Amino acid sequence: MTPGPLLGAALAAAASSASPPAQPQQRQLSCTLADSGLSYACHRSGEMVMSGAPIACFVNGEWHTAGKTLSLVNAGPVYGSDAIGKFTGKRLRWKAGRQQGSIVTFVTTVRNYDSAVVFEYGFPDGANGTEHHPTPDPVFPWRAAHSTIANFPAMASVAPRRALSWQDAFITPQLELATGPNAGVSIFMDDASGSADVLVASPLNHFIGSSTGNTLADGQPAAWSLGLASTIKSLPPGFTHSLILYAGVGVTQAIHDWGSLQLRLANSSKIADPTLTKLSYQTGTLSVYLGPWWSYLSDR
Numbered sequence: 001m002t003p004g005p006l007l008g009a010a011l012a013a014a015a016s017s018a019s020p021p022a023q024p025q026q027r028q029l030s031c032t033l034a035d036s037g038l039s040y041a042c043h044r045s046g047e048m049v050m051s052g053a054p055i056a057c058f059v060n061g062e063w064h065t066a067g068k069t070l071s072l073v074n075a076g077p078v079y080g081s082d083a084i085g086k087f088t089g090k091r092l093r094w095k096a097g098r099q100q101g102s103i104v105t106f107v108t109t110v111r112n113y114d115s116a117v118v119f120e121y122g123f124p125d126g127a128n129g130t131e132h133h134p135t136p137d138p139v140f141p142w143r144a145a146h147s148t149i150a151n152f153p154a155m156a157s158v159a160p161r162r163a164l165s166w167q168d169a170f171i172t173p174q175l176e177l178a179t180g181p182n183a184g185v186s187i188f189m190d191d192a193s194g195s196a197d198v199l200v201a202s203p204l205n206h207f208i209g210s211s212t213g214n215t216l217a218d219g220q221p222a223a224w225s226l227g228l229a230s231t232i233k234s235l236p237p238g239f240t241h242s243l244i245l246y247a248g249v250g251v252t253q254a255i256h257d258w259g260s261l262q263l264r265l266a267n268s269s270k271i272a273d274p275t276l277t278k279l280s281y282q283t284g285t286l287s288v289y290l291g292p293w294w295s296y297l298s299d300r
Helices: 006-009 253-265 291-298
Strands: 028-034 041-044 047-052 056-059 062-065 070-081 084-098 104-112 117-125 154-158 162-167 172-175 184-189 198-201 210-215 221-228 239-249 280-282 289-290
Touching: 006 028, 028 084, 028 104, 028 117, 028 239, 056 104, 062 070, 070 104, 084 117, 184 210, 198 221, 198 253, 221 239, 239 253
Parallel strands: none
Antiparallel strands: 028 041, 041 047, 047 154, 056 062, 070 084, 084 104, 104 117, 117 239, 154 221, 162 172, 162 184, 184 198, 198 239, 210 221, 280 289
16 A cells, blocks of 8 residues: 555645644634543534544554553644645654564644544554454454554544444445444434534545444444554555544535545546436446446347
């Protein structure tokens, strides 16, 4: 895996002024990150919507958690503008490991925009031994346990009462959070009205390698976690992964706005989908047969 073009632009976007700008007025969505890395929280219009678990990463075959074997090296502000817009935030640099020679550098960054929060983590020198398989829930052993390489973002609690997500080859919608590497975009809301506050969560790059987790580093259930799938064995030097929490109003409009942002960041545009304008059906092999083909067959 290699970093996408968005990350290069984002990493190069930090401003070069001598001091950070004054903190703007209350943002619609923002994340406050403690220097200790033991806690962080997302607020929308002043109300907390998500509370984060301690930052952690799985390298060299074991978990390293803030306050334990994940040691803070330094913390500092980030600010500037990129393809999403103006941002302020914080970057924490860590050392993960127990002894010299096996220590891994780990960097976590949060960037607050007007209507979005971007979480980013990276391994400047790469990382090995990142593959792991969490133990299934002893109470509900039939539930698959899914983890990610890093607990950032990994939420211990989520305020919105309802969720919507998509999963598997047929992108099946479900009124709960899908988990695992086949999980799609996650939607958080209190209701499905057109005026409801909505949060849309997804990766910004490395989409195929991303996974939604339901297990934290300490084995406790996660309210929501997003990052690289724990089936990935190693990461190359300079690797970074970015994830977005986007704030919108109304499920349909929020997804449209989030999708438009993704297209803009990828320097792409929406393509015509004939399945939305023609009578059609899908087979189990994902082949699509359109109306004109049916007419052809009916004449035979």
